[in-house]
Amino acid sequence: MTTIKTSLKGFLPSGLSGYMALASSILSIILTVVLVALVHRQATEHFKENIGNGLGELAQQTADKLDRGMYERYREIRLVAKRLAELDPVAEKDRRRRMLDDAVETYGYYSWLGFAGLDGTVHAAARGLLEGANVAQRPWFSNALKNIHIGDVHEAVKLAKLLPSDDGQPLRFVDVAFPVLGAGGSPAGVLGAHLSWQWARDVERSVILPIQASRQVQALIASSDGTVLLGPPELLGEKLDLRALEQARNDKGVGYHLETWPDGKDYLVGYSQTRGYADYPGLGWTVLLRQEAVNAYAPVRKLSQYALWTGVSLAVLFSLAGGLVANWITQPIKQLQQDADRIRQGEAATITPTGRSYDEVQSLSGALNTLLDDLLRRSRQLESLNQNLEQRVDERTRELAGALARVAQTAQRIQTIVESAQDAFIGMDRSGIVTDWNSQAELMLGWTRDEAVGRSLGALALPRRFQAGFERALQDYRNTGVARDLSGRIERTLVDRHGNELPVELSIGSAGQGERGFFSLFVRDIAQRKRVDEMKNELVATVSHELRTPLTSMRASLSLLQSGAAGHLDSEAQELVGIAHRHCERLVRLVSDMLDIEKVASGKVAVQPRPERFLPVVLDALAAIRVQAADAGVALAPHWSPELEGLVVEVDRDRITQVLLNLLSNAVKFAPRGSSVDVNLENGGDQVRISVADRGAGIPEAFRDRIFQRFAQADPGANQKTSTGLGLAISRQIVVEHGGQLGFEDRFGGGTVFHVDLPLTQATLTVA
CATH class of the missing domain: 3.30.565.10 (Histidine kinase-like ATPase, C-terminal domain)
Known part of the structure; x- marks a missing residue:
């Protein structure tokens, strides 16, 4: 640790100007870094948002182009259906076929175009494909009769063997079908078209290819359930569970999202939900444009590097400027230091500021001169005080040693009194925890001091039926500071180590306030006295029983006299009988109460809750x-x-x-x-x-x-x-x-x- 401090001291400045230059440099660096970081953060977030919004807008353009392209196909098939309705279905069969051939050659996106009767039999088709076949079970046929004119992308079924595939991939179509109306306005058949999915790749090439080389963007088209309809070969037909898809479906809008794809890479994804166009209802497709986050945010990294080097350069420039300014500001203080060194060496007794000093240095010089005078005066006083200091310290040390000895002697005296007491002594804190336990307590309750100290007195020595009341009394003392049921001399029942109940008399005293409060309990075994009380109670019970019978007879006799059963009594005799009857009633109540308290105290009347x-x-x-x-x-x-x-x-x-x-x-x-x-x-x-x-x-x-x-x-x-x-x-x-x-x-x-x-x-x- 000392070596490290020594090494650091070599790099730290030795003077105020150096520290000011260092502080100025550090502050400049901190302020520059904070400023550059804030600007960089705002610019980076803005740049990222622009990149994401650019992908979202490009996805929106692609979605709009898909909707418009599908609308054109939708409108083309509807027009062909109207033209077919103008021809006789029997006499002009060849003309229907030629019309369909012309439509396929004209528009170029249709792999198959055919007219089927209401029974599902194909009567005419471009290039004669599937003529005579029955398409009644194909979804496009039944949906067209229900005014559902467009179906989602699917692979070729009957045409898979009749039409070649340019790229070796399975043929996939989008079905467009309209009913062909007869003379009465009711459907006479269905015009069905299989729109080649290849036209969607033309849309992709027209929108994405111009920027794909520079930004490495990939386009995907997903169905309403998230199945990839167009995109990288490894994802075709896969069902994606992406946050971007969920946001596009829920918000029906345009946006972007950064997330991890199934290949484990992070992509910035722009999304847009197709909405249809004009009377074309749309199929709920979602256009996703993804770009690896590394490539998408490459301009941001360049911006970060530029901001970093700019910040470093500014910090260095500010540090140099701070050092020059600090040296100029501290020049008068260096002069004060030189004066102080001369005073320390005894060359001068005053400090004289230079003419270029500023107000603070002038004030400091005056204060230092005043301080020098005061120090000289106090030095002389200190020399005088030091002469008596050792003597005073020695006196205080002897007084403290004596006080400690008296405290130790008092503690020893109290411990001796407690140990020599004939009664058991228990110390208890305000939480009911045993803090002291003398030898008489060990003899009475069977627990040694080491076993008892630190345990709850209620759990250790009180019968279970009294423990709840004991805890309530302690809680009341902690809340109010008044030991209402934990003071004075009271009789209680304790249990020893073996569960035997002991009648005792407790002398409880409390001392201290707050957390330092404690209780002292002197415990006296009153089993012998209880036995004497039992004998007395038995005597009282016997006497009471013996008194009850004659008293009952006397009360009945007096009641009869008072009621006139023995004849009319004069007023004086009536008054005397009344007095005797009242006192007899009082004696009966007294005997009954004495019997009750004797029974309860002796346990002869059991309480049965x-x-x-x-x-x-x-x-x-x-x-x-x-x-x-x-x-x-x-x-x-x-x-x-x-x-x-x-x-x-x-x-x-x-x-x-x-x-x-x-x-x-x-x-x-x-x-x-x-x-x-x-x-x-x-x-x-x-x-x-x-x-x-x-x-x-x-x-x-x-x-x-x-x-x-x-x-x-x-x-x-x-x-x-x-x-x-x-x-x-x-x-x-x-x-x-x-x-x-x-x-x-x-x-x-x-x-x-x-x-x-x-x-x-x-x-x-x-x-x-």
Whole structure:
């Protein structure tokens, strides 16, 4: 590489004048080449177009001459037919033959001319050829009676053995036939003529031969289906599939086209479609004039060579002129260079421009003198600064080393804390990929650190039914930046390496912003605590079962007393019985809720989802709560689009109805009288969401973190509407068992929106 640079340096100029001369030369060459190329391109395209149009016009002349020649033959046979109609068909048979002989000798293009009766028998023919033969099956005979007077080129059939061939090629004819009319105006016979195809070669020689020697042009005549009727011997009878033929047939016009022929050569082809002449309808022939592209564009190549040498010559002249001008322009700058060299050698301290210097050199000289003064001043300052530079660099280096040591010490301390923690620790990025995994996590879940890091935590340690919700929570965090379901202390179920489910308590924290955001998860095994909870739940269930029977009896007895079954009660006793009955009802509801949450939490009540049309489930819940809403003076306002009427969701109908009734009952309970509770059903693609929104006072900030806990209640004094505090806990557990989520948010303008998200599985999508 160094050798190449050294070699190139020998060819580059050493001064500004040389560079200006080189730049001027390069620009001159580029401009000249571009200008010549543009002119050459335009001239070449124009020249090519003229050559192609010339071939097209020559093809048009040939086509016109063919049409006019065929019109003459057409008219000649029609005139002979009229003259034959004037003769008696029986008495003047010899005269008919003489007339036909005269026509053949006069016009010279007819190989055969004959008159046949309506039965097809030839009665008279020039030179007596085919007299007595029957031509009823020949196309020209039947077509003439149908007023079709001309037929396309074909080889001789009956005359092939009777007529000699001048060039050894098979005889080919164009049929021209007209009916010969009798005295009453009806056909008395048919006059048929076989026009020798040789006359088309006469047309070719008259038009093409004068230019063929100089331009090496070949003429072809193709029939309407592309069969070569006239042209080079190797193409006669061949059917061509050429773009030029297609354009001639489609456009019915004149033009040219450059394309490759079956022999593998490129030809410039001029084409023209015959159109007939006067009342001659024409046969749809196409005239093609082809010339090898090499020969056709030979003048273009000469033009290109001329343009190239002209451009080179102009570039050389401009380069020489540019060098002279550059040397003259840079002379004052060379003087500045000499002054600068003297200053560098210590001979002078100022720069003095010459009298021939232009304004820019004058300004540059003044600026350089000012710069010299400034450099001297700054040099003295630099010497002073350099004395303290090494000392400052050394101080900064020691400070940086100390900071790095503190960072390393902090990282080591954090790693030690994480490893020594009694709980399992898992680090996770914003995409759910494991970034850290301590030894307690290895013991709890069975995966080593090397196996876990880099894999998705959802696929690695979550049961399949919870993975979709986990991914949605991550996506929500990436979209909003808020880790709504991925923060705080929550209870979840994990699976170890062997597929065993473990109840755990997760302490989740998030840090960082954007792509650098991450989560820290401390995982504690709560299996022992769960067993204690199960024992407690069993105790609660036992107590609840034991309480239900006497409470039921008490409620029935109080109902009988209240209804007057035991006789009339005074007002004070009636009031006391009412109080006892209401509190008994509340105890029954509390016992029922405690039994429900114990069954769901312990797994004794299995959720059995199956595909259900979801809208009837929602309508049933609305119908069940309508009386309560009417008593509370609250309107129910359902909203959904018509396409959701057939939506199918995989749910346990009874349990989801229980969830919806609980949410609707709470909304009606806390909605102000005269307001409405909005129920919205939406399809999110992979999940369905039903929302219940009220216009109540909302959920207090201090109560939000424990709203789904058992027996959790807001301050009763806020609205004097109390409950057992178990409904939302039961509802959330049912929704989680369905693989969904139950959440809430503030409603714009006041109130609360509770929403249930249920997954749409492939099975329900298929049913829908």
